[in-house]
Amino acid sequence: MPLGDESERWKWENAVAGAGAGFATVAALHPLDVVRTRFQVTDGRASHLPLYNNTAHALYSIARTEGVRGLYAGFFPAVFGSTVSWGLYFFFYSRAKSMYLRGNDEHLTPLYHLVSAAEAGAMVSLFTNPIWLVKTRLQLQTPYHGYRTYSGFSDALRTILKEEGWQALYKGIGPSLLLVTHGAIQFTVYEELRRLVTRTKGKGAKTNALGGDESLSSFDYAALGASSKIVAILFTYPYQVIRSRLQQRPNINGTPKYSDSWHVIKETARFEGLRGFYRGLTSNLLKNIPASSITFVVYENVLRILRLSGGEN
Template sequence: MPALRSVVDWQWENAAAGSASGLATATFSHPLDVVRTRFQVNDGRISNLPSYRNTPHALFSIARNEGLRGLYAGFYPAILGSTVSWGLYFFFYSKAKQRYSESRKELSPGLHLAAAAEAGTLVCLCTNPLWLVKTRLQLQTPQDYHSYSGFHDAIRTIIKEEGWRALYKGLVPGLFLVSHGAIQFTAYEELRKVLIGLKSDEDEIDVAETLDSFDYATLGASSKVAAVLTTYPFQVIRARLQQRPSLGGIPRYMDSWQVIKRTARHEGVRGFYRGVTANMLRNVPTASVTFMVYENVLNILKLNRRNL
C-alpha cells in the first residue's frame, strides 16, 4: 500500500506541476497567440480579418483598433485549455513512462516517444472543443455583427447551429500534432540526460541538485524549436478548419485535404508557415518558463512529501 500511495502521489505531483506551468505561460503570451491565429487563417481570400505586415504591426494594430480586449480575445478558453492540457499531458505522460519502465532500468528514446504520443492523443481528444472555441473567439473583430459574446455562448451557439460534432473540427490535424509533444518531450528527455551526465559526478544522483532553473529553461527552449519547425503546418491546417462557417452555414474548408490542396496551390510552402514568427516568439520563451516552473514545482512537491 505505501508503494501504491507513493506512485499515485508522484502521478498527481506531475499533474499539479504541469497545470501550474501551463497557467503561468499562457497568461503572458496570449497576445502573440491571437496574432499567430490570425496569420494562420489569412489565405489571401476575402476575409473580414484585417491584413498585417508582420508580428509587431499586428500587435500594434490590434491594440489600437480593438484594445486590450482584442489582444486577449479567447483568453478564457486558452487559459482553461492550457491548464487542463498541461496537467493532463504531464499526468498521462508520467503514467505511461511508469508503465513502460516496470521491466526496464531506463527508457529508450522510442519508449519516450510512445509515452509522449499516448499522452498527446488522450489530451487532444479531451480538449479539442476548447481550442476550437479559442480559435473562433480570436478571429472575431469589432466589425463582426454575428459574433459570440463569450465562451459559454460560443459553445451553446456551435451546438445549436452546427451540432456537437462541430466541436471536433480540426481533430485530425490535432491528432497529427501529437507528434509535436512527442518530438519535444523526447528531445527534452534526451538532452536532459546528456546535461545531467555533463554536470553530475558518478556518485551524484539527485537531479534537483544537479540542474538549475537556467538548465531547465535552456532544455525547454531547445526542444521546442525542434518540435515547432517539424509540426507547424498541422497548426495552420487545424486553424483553417476551425473557422466559423459563413452565415449560410458553409465552411471555408471542408476537410484537411482541401486545406492542403488549396494552400499548396495558391500559397506554396510559405502558406503552411504563416504566423510561425509569432509562434516562435510565443512558444520558445514559454517552453523555457513552462519546464522551469514544472521542474521546480515538482522538486518542491517531492521535497515536501519526503518531509511528511
C-alpha cells in the same frame, strides 16, 4: 508509504505541476497567440481579418483598433485549455513512463519516451479539442466579421451547438491527433538533452526516469525547454495551420471555408505554396520559445517542491 500509493501520488504531483506551468505560460504570452492564430488563417483571399505586415504591426494594430480586449481575445479558454491540457499531459505522460519503466533497471530509451508522449498527446486531444476550437473562434472575432459575435466561452459553446451541432466541436481533431507528434518530439528531445546536460555537468547526480535532477538549475530547464520546442515546431507547424483553418467559423450562410484537412492542404498549396503552411511561424516562435522555457521551469520547480513536501510526511 506503500510503493503503489507513492506512485499514484507522484502522478498527481506531475498533474499539478503541469497545470501550474500551463497557467503561467498562457497568462504571460497570450497576445502572441492571438497574432499567431490570425496569421495562420490569413490566406490572402477574401477575409474579415485585417492584413498585418509582421508580428509587431499586428500587435500594434489589434491594440489600436480593438484594445486590450482584442489582444486577450479567447483568454479564458486559452487559460482553461492550457491548464487542463498540461495537467492531463504530464499526468498521462508520467503514467505511461511509469508503466514502461517496469522491468527497466536504469532509464527508458528514446523510443519509450516517444511512445509515452504520443499516448499522452492523443488522450489530451480528445479531451480538449472543443476548448481549443472555441479559443480559435474567439481569437478570430473582429469588428468587421459581419455576424453576431460570441460574448464569451459559454455563449460560443451554446451557439456552436445550436447552429452547427456537437460534431463542430471536433473540427480539426485530425490535425490535432497528428500534432501528437509535436509533444512526442518535444518531450523526447527534452529527455535526451536533459540526460546529456546532466552527464556533461559531471556532478555525479543520476537522472531517474520518473523525475528531475537536483543538479540542474532553472536556467538549464529553460534552455532545454526552448531547444526541444524549436525542434518540435519546425517539424509539426503545418498541422497547426491546417487545424486553425478548419476551426474557423462558417460563413454567414453556414458554409465552412474548408470542408476537411485535404481541402485545406490543396487550397493552401495551390494559392500560397509551401510558405502558406508556415504562416505565423515568427509569432509562434516568439510565443512558444519563452513559453516552453516558462513551462518547464515552473513544472520542474513545482514538482521539486511537491516532492520535498511529500518527503516530509
